[in-house]
Amino acid sequence: MTIQPAGGGGGGGGGGGMARPNSSGLADVIDTILDKGLVIDAFVRVSLVGIELLTIDARVVVASVDTYLRFAEAVNRLEISDNEPKGLPDLVGDITSGGARHKTKGAIEAAGEKVSEFLGEVQQQREAAPRSRRRED
Amino acid sequence: MSTDRTEQNGNGTGSDAGTGSDAAVYVYGIVPSDVEPEDHARGVGEPPAEISVVRSGRVAALVSEIPLDRPLGTPDDLTAHAELLDGTVTVAPVLPLRFGAVLTDRDAVASELLEGHEEELVSALEQLDGLAQFVVKGRYVERTILQEILDENTDAAQLREQIRGQSEDATREARMALGEIINATIESKRAEDTRRTVEALESFDPMVNERPPTHEQDAVHIAVLMKLDEQDRLEDALRELAQEWENRVDLNLLGPMAAYDFITKSDPGEGG
Numbered sequence: 001m002t003i004q005p006a007g008g009g010g011g012g013g014g015g016g017g018m019a020r021p022n023s024s025g026l027a028d029v030i031d032t033i034l035d036k037g038l039v040i041d042a043f044v045r046v047s048l049v050g051i052e053l054l055t056i057d058a059r060v061v062v063a064s065v066d067t068y069l070r071f072a073e074a075v076n077r078l079e080i081s082d083n084e085p086k087g088l089p090d091l092v093g094d095i096t097s098g099g100a101r102h103k104t105k106g107a108i109e110a111a112g113e114k115v116s117e118f119l120g121e122v123q124q125q126r127e128a129a130p131r132s133r134r135r136e137d
Numbered sequence: 138m139s140t141d142r143t144e145q146n147g148n149g150t151g152s153d154a155g156t157g158s159d160a161a162v163y164v165y166g167i168v169p170s171d172v173e174p175e176d177h178a179r180g181v182g183e184p185p186a187e188i189s190v191v192r193s194g195r196v197a198a199l200v201s202e203i204p205l206d207r208p209l210g211t212p213d214d215l216t217a218h219a220e221l222l223d224g225t226v227t228v229a230p231v232l233p234l235r236f237g238a239v240l241t242d243r244d245a246v247a248s249e250l251l252e253g254h255e256e257e258l259v260s261a262l263e264q265l266d267g268l269a270q271f272v273v274k275g276r277y278v279e280r281t282i283l284q285e286i287l288d289e290n291t292d293a294a295q296l297r298e299q300i301r302g303q304s305e306d307a308t309r310e311a312r313m314a315l316g317e318i319i320n321a322t323i324e325s326k327r328a329e330d331t332r333r334t335v336e337a338l339e340s341f342d343p344m345v346n347e348r349p350p351t352h353e354q355d356a357v358h359i360a361v362l363m364k365l366d367e368q369d370r371l372e373d374a375l376r377e378l379a380q381e382w383e384n385r386v387d388l389n390l391l392g393p394m395a396a397y398d399f400i401t402k403s404d405p406g407e408g409g
Contacts, residue, residue, distance in 0.1 A: 001232075001257050001402045003264045003362070005346035026212050028272065028391055029219045031351060033236040036397035040164060040238035043254055043402070047245030049161045051203070053237050054210030067353055068316025069305070071283075075297050075315060078283050 006036060159206065161239050162191075162246055165199040166222050166395060167232040167258055172197060180221055181214040183207070188221060191243050193251035196258045199225070200246060209237060222395040227365065230265040232258065233395035261400065269365040270399065271392035272348075273334060273375065275356035277323065281385045282354070286322045293318045323354065330386065331357045337378045341367055346398040356386040360398035368393060 041048060163181055170192045179185035186201035199221060203209070215236060222233045240246050251258070287294050296315035300308040327350065334357045335345055343361035350358055363371070372390065379388040 001261045006401050029215050032397050037233040037235035038400045044249045047241040049239040051239045052208035054208050063320045068313050071316040071319040072312035
């Protein structure tokens with residue numbers, strides 16, 4: 001056995017098709033424990049028990065038509081909002097996101113996540129499936 | 138933290154988990170034999186099973202009993218596996234097994250997994266002593282990165298003019314071209330920003346595993362293996378980088394965790 005980088009070329013992390021939406025942190029757990037770590041088959045054969053694992057689709061980030069169109073639409077929206085006069089909507093937006101941010105942070109800390117965060121912002125680690133378009137705007 | 142390190146040694150294989158044919162033993166990871174699970178440590182299963190150890194010589198396996206009639210892999214199962222190992226790494230070296238390792242019974246854990254491989258396992262545990270894995274993840278802030286690309290790339294800026302206010306159907310080709318430029322540009326920015334991150338961590342002399350991106354707007358996704366007691370300094374270094382990238386990249390640090398990314402066994406069956 002050697003202690004060395006396992007190499008990132010394993011075809012992407014797991015994730016995606018879980019029975020319920022990923023909460024913050026779970027996606028990272030999936031990325032880590034499903035396709036990394038020591039494989040017991042390398043040591044043991046006779047007593048290995050095959051137990052059913054819930055299907056978890058491997059999630060590989062592959063650029064697709066959807067991705068391209070989504071980026072283009074994001075650019076389109078970028079322009080629209082740039083042309084909007086700054087004013088009350090921006091202010092309201094800031095307050096709202098500030099409040100939400102606090103809540104998010106509290107929830108995550110309460111859940112005992114070992115996530116160190118920077119800049120006072122907790123990134124909602126919502127790992128979208130490739131086709132999901134859900135984003136924060 | 139879910140396990141304690143005690144001075145006690147080699148207890149044999151214990152007797153608290155007699156297994157029938159409808160049950161088996163789930164294995165989380167391998168630790169030095171002086172590691173003792175805390176009373177409240179819980180593992181996979183519903184309800185979560187109690188953690189125990191199977192010892193053999195200088196090594197031990199963290200295990201729990203599981204019924205065979207229930208599929209594994211609920212969010213709680215996954216979290217329990219990770220939390221046990223990540224809690225352990227703060228008190229003792231641990232070789233994390235990939236999720237889903239199940240053997241017939243405790244005797245099999247001792248005789249097949251531990252006994253024949255003791256030297257190899259001990260050697261790996263010694264190499265990991267005092268080390269822990271951390272994962273650094275960065276995600277581009279979409280507005281900022283798109284604006285950056287439009288500012289730098291005249292083709293992208295022109296295409297943006299073409300689609301301005303037009304329907305998706307009427308400008309599909311221009312949109313495809315624009316999206317492709319953006320995607321390719323983000324890929325090269327990701328490579329550069331990953332390099333920058335690794336450079337910022339040089340002083341820790343870490344082992345680095347570049348992970349594949351998990352999202353098209355990932356800026357960096359790496360695992361590093363370094364000294365556990367340098368965590369504070371790691372946070373400082375990343376905070377500095379995060380300030381430099383403020384509003385451009387949201388940077389997150391995960392860990393300390395077990396060294397999932399750095400443990401490889403090249404040849405199945407090749408004993409220690």
